[in-house]
Amino acid sequence: MRYWWVNQNQTYRHEVSGGYLWSPKRKANQAANPFYDFMREVSPGDVIFSFSETLIRAIGIAASHAYEAPKPLEFKQTGAYWEKIGWRVDMRFHELRLPIKPSQHMAVLNPLLPKRYAPLQSSGAGLQSVYLTRVPEELAAALIDLLGAEAHDLVLGYRVAEELPIASAVGLVEWEEHELNAVQGDATLLDTQRQAIVLARRGQGLFKKRVMTIEHACRITGVNREEHLRASHCKPWRDATNDERLDGENGLLLTPSIDHLFDRGFIAFEDDGQVIVSPVAHHESLHRMGIQPGSPPKTGNFSTGQRRFLAYHRENVLLRSSFLEKL
Incomplete structure (x- = not known):
């Protein structure tokens, strides 16, 4: 099991309710972006802390490996996204009854932030450049302790449960069916x-x-x-x-x-x-x-x-x- 942090200010309501993470593969200028590239190493059973509007609002458990998929249609009101291909991970999200504000706990969290690819600034503010990043185990343990019994029960429950079924990468199937229909028509x-x-x-x-x-x-x-x-x-x-x-x-x-x-x-x-x-x-x-x-x-x-x-x-x-x- 690995731990990850996702910044979802603009996409929280779509991704959490829809049960997925989605990122482009690269920046708009086609340069590589580590915070998109990390999607490739998420595995079923990994734990993801969902950060939105200064709060950790949800915890997700990965239900699939990453796979290629078009940008979700619900991200905007207009236009089709079959040509905008990125990485998708299917998720099982649990919205927290008692979210926490990391900026109020930086005395605990600051010493545990990694030197590279940290999810937060030293002040506790989010980093706009970050989508998904790895969370070291010591930092994850501290976050779970701060979130309390709800987070402990959720993460421990997935650890001791029988292996969960892996999602069937439905976005990939839908994309291939779209391409097949385009050929046939x-x-x-x-x-x-x-x-x-x-x-x-x-x-x-x-x-x-x-x-x-x-x-x-x-x-x-x-x-x-x-x-x-x-x-x-x-x-x-x-x-x-x-x-x-x-x-x-x-x-x-x-x-x-x-x-x-x-x-x-x-x-x-x-x-x-x-x-x-x-x-x-x-x-x-x-x-x-x-x-x-x-x-x-x-x-x-x-x-x-x-x-x-x-x-x-x-x-x-x-x-x-x-x-x-x-x-």
């Missing part, structure tokens, strides 16, 4: 093109045939029987243009379980074939799927085109924040 496409693009979503059809001219077996398991393999997009189907959806160099042949790990960002590949394991991947599940997290395999080099698409995957799909590696 595109009058500029020939029927054969439309069918090929739709089949490519499931790693089949023309896309799979093109991938099989480059790849010949699952990179992880070595399975080489076509009926047991799926052509998995490096740049996901949901992110890609129609041309990219059918580009053989945007694909790997993977067994279904490995395809799931790759598509959801629990594993990725370096250009030399080294498998990268996300720090939030479930190690026991990886073992059962044939991946040793402590010594992931190296699977061989990729073509120039594949490396370009794999770079996109590492940057936009892999659940790993380079900023947390520096802490």
Whole structure:
């Protein structure tokens, strides 16, 4: 279990009532932002302190890993947001009967604030630049003590309860259905093109045939029987243009379980074939799927085109924040 702090002044009512966190992937100028990037390392069961209008008003328990999803429509009254893709984490929020004002407790909290990526100023005021940031365990314990029995019962209750079911990333499903409907309704496409693009979503059809001219077996398991393999997009189907959806160099042949790990960002590949394991991947599940997290395999080099698409995957799909590696 990890602890996090989220500043929700403008989005509190939408996110808490809707049961999610959402952030852009980058700043408006496309620069990396650690307080958005940290979303990639939230895991089910993590505790999030919700700060809004100078108060810690709610405690949330993460119900999913982060996943790509469009900006929620309710953030503004007008316009569609299918093109504004960010990170979403499904949540179970509990609004507190007795919220606290951190600025009134800085004698306790100040010595516990981290030197990098702190959630508060030394005065106890919020930081406008912060969306989500990591909370050290000592600071989390102090916050829980200040919040009292309600917070103790909530956090302890989740610790001792049986493992909660993980949410099904509903925002991701809705986005893919939107993209599928757009393809099916595109009058500029020939029927054969439309069918090929739709089949490519499931790693089949023309896309799979093109991938099989480059790849010949699952990179992880070595399975080489076509009926047991799926052509998995490096740049996901949901992110890609129609041309990219059918580009053989945007694909790997993977067994279904490995395809799931790759598509959801629990594993990725370096250009030399080294498998990268996300720090939030479930190690026991990886073992059962044939991946040793402590010594992931190296699977061989990729073509120039594949490396370009794999770079996109590492940057936009892999659940790993380079900023947390520096802490």
